[in-house]
Amino acid sequence: MKTIHWFAATTVTLGLGLALLPPAAQAVPAQPKVWEKCAGVAKAGMNDCGALDDSHKCGGQSTKDNDPNEWVYVPQGTCAKIGGTVKGEMPAK
Numbered sequence: 385m386k387t388i389h390w391f392a393a394t395t396v397t398l399g400l401g402l403a404l405l406p407p408a409a410q411a412v413p414a415q416p417k418v419w420e421k422c423a424g425v426a427k428a429g430m431n432d433c434g435a436l437d438d439s440h441k442c443g444g445q446s447t448k449d450n451d452p453n454e455w456v457y458v459p460q461g462t463c464a465k466i467g468g469t470v471k472g473e474m475p476a477k
Contacts, residue, residue, distance in 0.1 A: 421472040422463035423455040432456045436471060 423436060431446040431454040439453065446454040455471055463470045 416459035418460040419457040419474045420460050420463045420470050421455050421474065422458045422466070422468035423471045424450055424452045425458075425463070425466055425468040426451065426454040426456045430456070 421432075426432070426446050427449050428446050429444050431443055431451075433443050433455075434441040435446070435451075435453045436455065437453040452469070455468075457474055458466070458468070460473065
């Protein structure tokens with residue numbers, strides 16, 4: 385009989401504790417509003433869209449790491465921090 389009371393008390397306490405936790409949606413940061421086209425930081429095969437020198441027109445076709453003609457979109461203000469060169473912006477949709 386004591387086991388049932390202990391189990392019920394534990395269940396109620398756990399339920400109240402979980403109810404007081406903040407919703408998970410509040411822990412997710414907002415998406416950046418503006419993205420930069422950042423050249424010179426893309427890894428081989430990981431570039432976004434075409435090369436700046438028009439050597440190809442598609443994403444994923446870079447052949448070497450950190451090629452100054454290959455780029456990726458990063459949140460505004462990030463490119464200089466990671467050693468790239470800003471080549472333009474893309475506003476959020």
